[in-house]
Amino acid sequence: MGGDHAPEQIVQGAAEASLSLPGAEIVLVGDAVELGKILPRLRHDGARVRVHHASQVVEMDEKPAEALAAKPDASITVAAGLVAAGEGDALVSAGNTGASVLAVARSWQLIPGVRRAALASVYPTELRRGDKDDPFSLILDVGATIDATAEDLVTFAIMGSAYAKLISKNRRPRVALLSNGTEAGKGPAAVVRAHELLLEATELNFIGNVEGLDIPRGVADVVVCSGFVGNVVLKMLEGVSETILRMARYAHKQNLAWRLGLAALRPALDQLKSVTDWEQYGGAPLLGLDHLFIKAHGRSSARAITNAIKVASKAQAGDLCGSIGRGMRELAERTGRAGVRAPGDEAGVVT
Amino acid sequence: MGGPKHVFRWDLDKTYLRTEFDSFRDLVKSAIETAADKQAYPGATSLLRALGASDEHRICIVSGSPSQMRSVLAAKLALDGVRYDEFVLKNNLRNIARGRFRALRAQIPYKLPALLESRAGSPPAPHETLFGDDAEADAIIYCLYADLLTGRVPIGDLERILGAARAYPDEIARTLDAARRAAKGPVVGRIVIHLDRRSPTMPFRRYGSRLVPVFNYFQAALVLYADGVLSARQVLFVALEMIDSRQFDLSTLATSMQDLVRRGRLDREIALRLAEEAGEAAASGALAERDDLPPFETISTRFRERLRQLGAAGPLGWTNEDEALDYVALVDEEHHGRKVRRRGR
Numbered sequence: 189m190g191g192d193h194a195p196e197q198i199v200q201g202a203a204e205a206s207l208s209l210p211g212a213e214i215v216l217v218g219d220a221v222e223l224g225k226i227l228p229r230l231r232h233d234g235a236r237v238r239v240h241h242a243s244q245v246v247e248m249d250e251k252p253a254e255a256l257a258a259k260p261d262a263s264i265t266v267a268a269g270l271v272a273a274g275e276g277d278a279l280v281s282a283g284n285t286g287a288s289v290l291a292v293a294r295s296w297q298l299i300p301g302v303r304r305a306a307l308a309s310v311y312p313t314e315l316r317r318g319d320k321d322d323p324f325s326l327i328l329d330v331g332a333t334i335d336a337t338a339e340d341l342v343t344f345a346i347m348g349s350a351y352a353k354l355i356s357k358n359r360r361p362r363v364a365l366l367s368n369g370t371e372a373g374k375g376p377a378a379v380v381r382a383h384e385l386l387l388e389a390t391e392l393n394f395i396g397n398v399e400g401l402d403i404p405r406g407v408a409d410v411v412v413c414s415g416f417v418g419n420v421v422l423k424m425l426e427g428v429s430e431t432i433l434r435m436a437r438y439a440h441k442q443n444l445a446w447r448l449g450l451a452a453l454r455p456a457l458d459q460l461k462s463v464t465d466w467e468q469y470g471g472a473p474l475l476g477l478d479h480l481f482i483k484a485h486g487r488s489s490a491r492a493i494t495n496a497i498k499v500a501s502k503a504q505a506g507d508l509c510g511s512i513g514r515g516m517r518e519l520a521e522r523t524g525r526a527g528v529r530a531p532g533d534e535a536g537v538v539t
Numbered sequence: 540m541g542g543p544k545h546v547f548r549w550d551l552d553k554t555y556l557r558t559e560f561d562s563f564r565d566l567v568k569s570a571i572e573t574a575a576d577k578q579a580y581p582g583a584t585s586l587l588r589a590l591g592a593s594d595e596h597r598i599c600i601v602s603g604s605p606s607q608m609r610s611v612l613a614a615k616l617a618l619d620g621v622r623y624d625e626f627v628l629k630n631n632l633r634n635i636a637r638g639r640f641r642a643l644r645a646q647i648p649y650k651l652p653a654l655l656e657s658r659a660g661s662p663p664a665p666h667e668t669l670f671g672d673d674a675e676a677d678a679i680i681y682c683l684y685a686d687l688l689t690g691r692v693p694i695g696d697l698e699r700i701l702g703a704a705r706a707y708p709d710e711i712a713r714t715l716d717a718a719r720r721a722a723k724g725p726v727v728g729r730i731v732i733h734l735d736r737r738s739p740t741m742p743f744r745r746y747g748s749r750l751v752p753v754f755n756y757f758q759a760a761l762v763l764y765a766d767g768v769l770s771a772r773q774v775l776f777v778a779l780e781m782i783d784s785r786q787f788d789l790s791t792l793a794t795s796m797q798d799l800v801r802r803g804r805l806d807r808e809i810a811l812r813l814a815e816e817a818g819e820a821a822a823s824g825a826l827a828e829r830d831d832l833p834p835f836e837t838i839s840t841r842f843r844e845r846l847r848q849l850g851a852a853g854p855l856g857w858t859n860e861d862e863a864l865d866y867v868a869l870v871d872e873e874h875h876g877r878k879v880r881r882r883g884r
Contacts, residue, residue, distance in 0.1 A: 207737055213790055220852035224801045228741040228855070234734075234754035234798035235791040241850030 189218030189263045190245055190283020192486050196226055198282060201493025203232035205501075208494065210236075212501045215276055217242050217267040242266040245283070248486055252286030256294075264288050268295035271479050278500035280471065282484040282493065289332055289474060289483070296477040299509060301516030304333040305476035306344045307415070307483065308351060309422055313406025318358030325406055326352055327366075329415040330422045332474060336414035338381035341365065342389065345382075346515040347475040348410035349392055354506040355499060356409070364398040364408035366417060372397065378414070391518055470496030478509055542662025543597035545768070547590050548654060551602035551612065553672040553735040555583050574614035580733070581784035582756030582777045584619045586763075589773040591622045597664060599625040601653045603646065603675070606630045625661070627653050641705055644877075646676040647683075647870065648706035648714070654684045655717035663722035668729045668768065670759070673738040673752065676873045678730070682746050683866055685727035687718050691863065694718050703870040729766055731759050740802060744855075746864065751804050757781055757795050758804075765809045771816030775825050782832070789838055793845040800846060803854030807846055814839045 189195045195218055202214045213236050216223050220241035227237065242263035246255040256265060264287055270276050272295040281288045293305060308328035316323050328348045333340060345363045352361035365383055367375035372383050374397060386394040398408050400421060413421065439446045450457075470492055471484035480503045484496045552558035552569075557578045559565035591598050598621075604612060606628040616623060629649055634642040642648065658667075669684070671677025683700065686692040692700075697718055701711045730750040732743065743752045753759045760777040763769040769777075781787040787795075799805040821835040832838065 213794065220801070220849050224852060224855060228744075228802060229739050231737045231739055233737055234740075234758070235787065235795040238794040238797050238845065238848070239801060239852075240848040241852055243850070 189216070189223075189242075190248060190281060190288075190486075191484070191488055192248065192282070193489065194245075194282060195219070195222055197488065197490045198493050199223060199226045200230055200490035201488070202237055202497065203227065203230040204490060204494040205497040206233040206236040207231060209498060209501050212236065212497070213238070214497065215240050215267075215270060217263045217270065218245065219243070240266065240270060246287040248284050250284060250287065252284060252290045255284070255287055256290060262287070262291075264291040265295075268292045272296055276479075277504045278480040278482065280482045280484055280493065280496045280500055282471075282486055282488040285331070285483055285486075288481065292474065292477060292479070292481045296479050296481075299476055299478055299513045299516060301520050302343050302347070302476040302512070304329075304336065304340050304343070305474055306340075306347060307332040307418075307472050307474050308348060309418075309472045311403060311422070311425060313404055315406030317361070317406070317409050318352070318356040320357050322356040322358065323406075324356070325403065325409050325411060326356075326361075327403065327411045327413065327418055327422060328475065329413065330418035330472065331415045333415040335416070336378060338378045338385060341378060341382035341412050341414070342385045342519065343476065343516065344412045345386055345389070345392055345394065345410065346519060347512050348412060350508060350511040350515055351473060351475060351503070352409050354503060354508050354511065358409055360393045361409035362395045362407075363392050363410045363412065364395050364402070366400070366403075366411050366413035366421070367397040368399065370397045370399065382412075385523075388522070389519070391515070470494075470499045473499070473503070475508075475512065480504065480508055543664045544595040545593075545666040545668065546597045546599060546658075546664040547668050547670065548599045548601060548657070549587070549670045550672060550677060551600060552604055553674045554670050554677075554733050555579055555587065556615070570608065572611070574611050574618055577611070577615045579615075579619060580756060581781040581786050582760065584621060585773075585777045585780040586756050586760055586769075587619075587621045589769055589776065590763075597625075597661070598623040599627075599657050601627045601650055601657065603629050603649065605632070607632065625657060627657065639707060642707065642710070645705060647680055647704035648701060648710040650677075650680045651684060651701075652710065652714040652717050654680070655687070655714065655721045658688070658722060659717050659720035663724075663726070665724070665726060667727045668731065668763070668766075669727060670731045670733070672733040672735045674735055675877075676870075678732050678743060678746055678750060679866065679869050679873060681727070681730045682750065682864060685730070685749070686864070688721060688723050688727060689725045690723060692866065696866075700866045700870060703867045703874075705874070729762065731762060733759070745862075748804075751799075754798065755781065755787070755795055757787070757792050758799050761796060761799055761805055761810070761813065764813055765805055770820075771813055772820035772825050774813060775817050775820055779826075779829070789833070789841055793842045796842060797845045797849060801849060801852070801854060803856065810846060811843065814842050 189198055191198055199216060202216055206214055215238050217240045220239050223239045242261055244259040244262045246259060246262045246264055256262060264281055264283055267279050268291040271279050279292060306329035308326050309330045310324035310326055312323050313325045326348050328344050349361050349363050352358045365379055367379050373380055395408060403411055440450050471482040474481040474483060480500055482496045482500050484492055549555055557580055558569050560569055590596055600623050609628055631643055669681040671681055683692060694715060697715060698711055701714055732750060732752045734752050734754050740752045743750055751762050757778055760769055760774045764774050778792055796810055800807055800810055818835050818839050826835060
């Protein structure tokens with residue numbers, strides 16, 4: 189069981205989920221002795237939280253492929269295997285991202301028609317969307333597939349749209365391609381071709397290309413890009429947010445007037461903080477495989493884990509993977525294209 | 540005819556019956572519900588029926604519900620086919636008439652003398668098993684009752700404990716008298732606390748291994764099977780009632796068993812023996828006409844698998860078995876906790 193605050197916060201999050209999700213059963217995979225010491229200290233439902241022993245764990249700073257090879261009983265490998273064997277429906281992990289994605293990619297099957305899986309991330313925006321008034325838009329891929337073809341980008345659009353429909357209760361999510369201009373001809377060849385293909389995809393609400401500055405504005409509900417671009421964008425957005433916070437702290441220290449000004453803005457800042465609170469979304473879903481994997485942030489607290497489990501449960505109840513599968517079948521029927529997993533394909537992960 | 544060999548003392552609300560009384564609205568609802576409206580926890584009815592099936596067993600119910608509810612509660616028990624030998628309820632009208640408002644909510648000054656008087660007033664049994672919940676002070680009351688009977692808590696200390704529990708002087712006198720009259724001995728072998736609030740189990744460890752907090756009645760049945768009180772067939776019927784409630788399935792029952800083993804409340808060997816014996820019981824007809832369930836071999840395999848998933852991890856050990864309980868501190872803590880909960884509502 190990985191994560192910066194594992195196992196305590198992970199177990200606490202699972203314990204809370206066992207109380208708030210009456211239909212769900214949660215399997216904690218990790219050191220049974222450690223887990224057995226933590227659970228009795230927490231409110232939980234003992235009929236809905238079970239322990240599955242795994243003697244090894246991939247540390248956060250280990251190289252994914254090497255670590256998985258050296259640790260056959262790593263909790264992420266065991267957990268992915270349990271889901272593959274039908275002992276679970278979805279997997280949540282706050283551990284090493286690369287190792288997690290690699291483990292599930294090796295144990296699970298791609299949905300027919302999907303050539304590459306995509307890791308999606310949510311980002312707070314100005315606009316709200318869906319029945320839930322959701323402030324988050326979805327960006328995918330943010331690191332599972334470094335080089336994406338035009339067909340991969342179309343697949344990501346289908347997967348992102350299905351996810352937004354289910355989780356944000358957004359009946360017709362606006363899907364856009366991330367490029368260096370809004371014009372159809374802008375961007376690398378794969379993006380230009382994807383634009384053409386997406387225009388034909390009438391089942392999607394494709395609004396065209398968006399630029400980086402449109403992401404925080406919330407122009408699109410689902411932003412599609414390659415894993416390389418998505419990862420750079422996501423980390424830059426995170427960096428900007430952190431820098432603004434640091435600058436506010438700096439201003440706070442500088443003089444009394446600024447301090448008073450920030451104090452006056454406190455309620456608004458608190459509201460902004462709650463709106464942009466990533467923990468309420470739990471984590472980043474890996475889409476395209478026959479089961480759902482939610483990659484929770486390494487720093488996840490119990491609350492983030494509870495919410496990640498809730499999202500996983502909701503996605504399972506709403507048959508997210510089935511929904512993506514139907515989308516891929518429709519695409520295949522329309523284009524006569526049936527995606528196949530390329531020999532030797534494995535998720536290339538940016539960490 | 541000899542006396543009973545085993546007495547089972549049950550609380551009702553939140554132990555047998557799913558009752559909400561956290562708000563005034565809940566109290567009103569509970570008071571006007573008909574017998575048919577009242578819901579028992581899944582498995583509790585089969586368990587109580589199984590315990591009441593033997594002539595050597597005596598079922599005593601001591602509940603904090605007002606005595607005005609006797610007819611509806613008795614009707615509910617009759618509807619469920621549960622027999623009982625004694626049924627004690629709280630006379631709250633008398634408390635109101637005498638202006639004793641503290642007594643309306645008090646648990647220890649009401650329940651402890653009721654338990655002691657029950658034992659003093661009937662042929663003493665060599666074994667007792669007590670059932671309560673985590674909503675009030677059942678764990679303290681039952682342990683205190685058990686320790687008074689063994690002499691671990693001298694009667695001289697009882698007055699101080701009852702004082703901490705804010706008992707009225709006549710309640711103290713009544714309890715002391717009942718404690719002197721009750722037949723003594725190490726009779727309370729098991730205390731089962733139903734975790735209605737889903738309280739953490741760790742704090743209950745201070746009461747020792749005789750007290751087992753359970754999340755559901757399958758766990759209670761497993762504990763009683765280990766104690767030699769229930770047969771595998773009877774455990775199977777508790778499980779079937781829970782499955783029929785649709786709130787549990789084979790997986791959650793297997794997880795419940797794993798939870799008990801992990802907490803050191805059930806030996807792996809006993810769990811495995813139960814799987815074998817239950818298989819024999821199923822083969823002899825207990826699961827006849829249950830084609831909604833997989834073959835028993837599959838069920839048994841799932842239960843064994845759930846134990847195997849724990850690896851070689853041993854259960855939590857007991858370190859404080861011989862430590863005497865400080866009941867005054869426990870009563871103070873419970874009183875404080877109740878005040879905090881009231882403020883939080």
